[in-house]
Structures are given as structure tokens and as C-alpha cells.
Amino acid sequence: MFDIMTLFCILGGKQRMKFDNFTRVEGDSCGTIQLFGLSTCIWCKKTKEYLNSKGIEYYYVFVDLLNESEKEEAKKLIKKWNNDISYPTIIINESRSVIGFDEDEIDREIARNE
Amino acid sequence: MSKNNSNLEDSEIDGLYRIVERDAHEGGYLLNPDDSFTRELIRGLVVNTKRYGYAACPCRLASGDEAEDRDMVCPCDYRDADLNEYGACYCALYVTEEVASGKRKLRPLPDRRERELEKKKKDKGESEKNISGLSYPVWRCSVCGYLAARSMPPEKCPICKVSKERFEKFI
Numbered sequence: 001m002f003d004i005m006t007l008f009c010i011l012g013g014k015q016r017m018k019f020d021n022f023t024r025v026e027g028d029s030c031g032t033i034q035l036f037g038l039s040t041c042i043w044c045k046k047t048k049e050y051l052n053s054k055g056i057e058y059y060y061v062f063v064d065l066l067n068e069s070e071k072e073e074a075k076k077l078i079k080k081w082n083n084d085i086s087y088p089t090i091i092i093n094e095s096r097s098v099i100g101f102d103e104d105e106i107d108r109e110i111a112r113n114e
Numbered sequence: 115m116s117k118n119n120s121n122l123e124d125s126e127i128d129g130l131y132r133i134v135e136r137d138a139h140e141g142g143y144l145l146n147p148d149d150s151f152t153r154e155l156i157r158g159l160v161v162n163t164k165r166y167g168y169a170a171c172p173c174r175l176a177s178g179d180e181a182e183d184r185d186m187v188c189p190c191d192y193r194d195a196d197l198n199e200y201g202a203c204y205c206a207l208y209v210t211e212e213v214a215s216g217k218r219k220l221r222p223l224p225d226r227r228e229r230e231l232e233k234k235k236k237d238k239g240e241s242e243k244n245i246s247g248l249s250y251p252v253w254r255c256s257v258c259g260y261l262a263a264r265s266m267p268p269e270k271c272p273i274c275k276v277s278k279e280r281f282e283k284f285i
Contacts, residue, residue, distance in 0.1 A: 040158035040172035042151065063175055086225035087173060100222030
């Protein structure tokens with residue numbers, strides 16, 4: 001059970017978090033994976049379940065449950081990667097993003113490991 | 115206690131599900147045939163109605179200001195354009211026949227809201243068209259496009275059932 005992605009994940013590094021409202025989900029380190037979602041959003045839920053199924057470490061935040069200033073901060077961070085400021089937005093290693101629940105793209109972008 | 119709460123929520127979800135289903139049917143729209151998926155979206159609408167006082171799209175971030183969010187109250191102003199272009203509305207509560215029957219696969223779609231709001235801001239000022247001699251102003255339903263030439267918009271859109279706040283002066 002040692003696929004290419006797991007190998008990339010093991011080699012992946014860690015980065016410091018710029019936003020401190022994340023909840024960490026334990027798993028194999030695949031670089032820094034940050035998921036911005038909404039607690040009411042079904043696509044965000046599917047994205048979380050997909051990341052859970054891969055057994056990789058990631059950080060998530062439900063932006064709708066934050067206070068007003070935290071919401072603004074989160075939106076600013078998302079906008080850097082996604083002009084539509086939509087959910088879910090995944091940011092990987094602060095170098096690339098996946099917008100919306102797209103399993104193939106999530107796999108591809110995580111495996112790039114840059 | 116928590117069991118009672120979740121039961122209460124279940125009945126609320128069932129109630130709203132029935133209303134949304136009826137309105138969709140009457141307006142010629144189709145709900146996503148995946149029942150558990152649709153139920154989850156309706157749950158989001160119930161949560162948002164309790165939280166904000168209006169049924170904000172569960173897949174968009176609400177501001178808490180109803181007037182500001184009117185365009186994203188379900189059914190949102192972007193539903194029809196997304197149905198035409200992608201076969202589903204942004205959250206995929208509403209789908210086209212093609213998607214419902216499985217002929218077209220549902221793909222993640224971009225949220226056009228920010229871009230549309232930007233465009234609207236730009237267009238403001240130019241949008242007031244004047245056709246002299248019209249005896250009534252024309253009101254347009256921002257959800258389904260229904261037009262009504264009368265002094266005030268109708269209380270409820272006769273086509274898609276949204277409230278009169280969703281009407282904009284068209285001409």
C-alpha cells in the first residue's frame with residue numbers, strides 16, 4: 001500500500017501557518033494542506049471526507065463559524081488564490097490551490113509536492 | 115434532549131424539503147434526484163434560516179445582512195444562468211433534466227456571484243433605461259426573469275414564488 005502519493009507525502013515538508021483558526025486533522029504529512037470551507041456546505045463536507053479517506057494531515061476551518069474580523073481575514077487569504085472567494089478552497093504549501101470539490105485535481109495538486 | 119433537538123430538526127428539514135420540492139415542480143424546475151444529497155442541502159438552508167433569519171445558499175458565506183445577501187437567498191439570482199451553463203445551480207440543489215437523468219456528469223462549478231456583483235456595481239447608473247410614453251414601469255424578477263408592467267412588483271413572483279424584494283425595476 002505504498003503508492004506514489006504516499007511516497008510524496010512522506011517526503012513532504014512542513015510550513016508555518018499564517019492563520020491560527022485551523023483545526024488539525026492527523027495523518028501522513030503531505031506538505032501543508034489548508035482547507036477553507038463552510039459548515040453548511042455539502043461540497044466542503046465531501047472534500048473533508050475525501051481528504052480523510054486519504055489519511056493525510058490537513059488543516060481546516062469553517063469560515064461561517066468565525067467571528068467577523070476572522071471572517072474578513074479568511075476571505076483575504078482565500079482571495080489571494082481564488083478571486084471568487086468560494087468554498088471549498090484548498091491551499092497547498094502556500095504555492096497552489098484547488099477550488100471546489102474536484103477529486104482528480106486534489107490528487108494531482110497534492111502529488112506535485114512543490 | 116439532543117435526540118429531541120435532532121428530531122425537531124428532522125421535521126423542519128422534511129417540511130422545507132416538501133415546500134422546495136413543490137415550488138420547483140410548479141415552476142418547472144428539477145431538484146437533485148440524489149435524496150440524501152438534497153436533504154443535506156435543505157438542512158443547510160434550515161440552519162442558515164435559524165442563524166441569519168433568511169435561507170442563504172448553504173454553499174456561500176452569508177453576511178448576516180438580508181438586503182446585502184438577497185441575491186443569494188435560495189433560489190438564488192444565479193440559478194438559471196448556472197443551470198444553462200453547467201446543468202446545475204452552484205450548490206447543485208437544482209439540476210437540469212440532462213444531469214438528473216445521468217446523461218451529463220456534474221462537475222465542480224465556479225461561483226459567479228462575486229463577478230456578477232462587481233458587474234452590477236459597474237453597470238449601475240447606466241441601467242436606468244427610459245422609454246418615453248410607457249404607462250407603467252416594468253419590474254423584473256431577478257430569479258426567473260419574469261416581467262410585470264405595473265406600478266409595483268407583485269407580492270410574490272407568480273412563476274418562481276420568490277417575494278417582491280427580489281424584483282428590480284427593469285424599464
